Amino acid sequence: MILIRQECGHMGKNSVVIAAAGKGTRMGLDINKQYIEVNGRSILAMTIQRFEECGQIDEIVIVANENEIDYCQNSIIERFGFTKVKAVVSGGETRQQSVFSGLCNVSADCGIVLIHDGARPFIRNESIIACIDAARAFGAAGAAVPVKDTIKLVSADGFIDRTIDRSGLWQIQTPQAFEYGLIMDAHRKALSEGIDATDDAMLAERLGHKVKLVMSDYYNIKITTREDLVFAEAIYNMFCKSDE
Ligand code: CTP
Ligand code: MG
Numbered sequence: 001m002i003l004i005r006q007e008c009g010h011m012g013k014n015s016v017v018i019a020a021a022g023k024g025t026r027m028g029l030d031i032n033k034q035y036i037e038v039n040g041r042s043i044l045a046m047t048i049q050r051f052e053e054c055g056q057i058d059e060i061v062i063v064a065n066e067n068e069i070d071y072c073q074n075s076i077i078e079r080f081g082f083t084k085v086k087a088v089v090s091g092g093e094t095r096q097q098s099v100f101s102g103l104c105n106v107s108a109d110c111g112i113v114l115i116h117d118g119a120r121p122f123i124r125n126e127s128i129i130a131c132i133d134a135a136r137a138f139g140a141a142g143a144a145v146p147v148k149d150t151i152k153l154v155s156a157d158g159f160i161d162r163t164i165d166r167s168g169l170w171q172i173q174t175p176q177a178f179e180y181g182l183i184m185d186a187h188r189k190a191l192s193e194g195i196d197a198t199d200d201a202m203l204a205e206r207l208g209h210k211v212k213l214v215m216s217d218y219y220n221i222k223i224t225t226r227e228d229l230v231f232a233e234a235i236y237n238m239f240c241k242s243d244e
Pocket of ligand 1: 019020022026092094095096224
């Protein structure tokens with residue numbers, strides 16, 4: 001398939017896998033954090049909208065908990081009329097398993113696949129496009145920002161072991177974008193070696209592939225704990241109110 005594509009000079013689709021099959025344990029509510037509403041719109045709906053509206057995205061695959069697939073289909077995709085969603089598939093126990101399930105369900109003619117957290121609703125269009133461009137140029141790319149705080153390595157007894165030089169530290173975000181064959185190889189290798197990573201760039205790194213970082217911004221937060229909901233409402237009011 002990949003050979004045929006290269007011979008034809010065809011670039012393939014830009015697909016995005018949105019991982020939304022977590023449990024949101026750190027949020028401590030009894031619903032999956034993705035379905036929490038911020039100003040009347042669920043977090044996952046906001047995330048999907050960012051990609052629905054991006055001219056360079058051809059298709060969206062959502063990974064949801066098996067028992068939330070119907071809800072996702074009816075209360076999010078149909079309710080908001082998203083047209084690029086190709087499939088809603090069920091996820092796994094870990095994020096990596098969920099992403100792999102999504103990767104297996106993009107179209108056969110996918111060229112670049114982006115992987116994005118359902119819990120990051122404030123991704124800017126420019127960052128999505130920068131990731132796609134960098135993945136086309138370098139094979140693997142991810143959105144990131146330089147670390148603002150001073151970071152300490154701390155021992156188990158709570159004392160500072162040492163201070164890590166901040167100048168080379170970046171905080172990785174999503175989307176992360178890859179040539180489709182590369183990230184499939186990376187996932188298969190991790191699976192066969194029993195590796196379970198919290199992001200996909202790490203799997204590409206383990207293949208020995210270089211991953212290009214593109215400068216994102218500090219508004220692209222992952223909604224993880226309660227206080228993030230306060231930030232989310234503020235960011236929403238600043239950037240998204242006009243979408244209503
Ligand atoms: N995710 C997933 N499948 C899993 C675990 C996580 O699709 N088995 C998704 C989450 O839904 C989320 C993203 O991966 O959008 C990032 O994960 P995280 O922020 O850790 O979300 P949760 O795992 O849901 O939260 P927690 O770790 O607090 O339980
Ligand atoms: Mg998690």
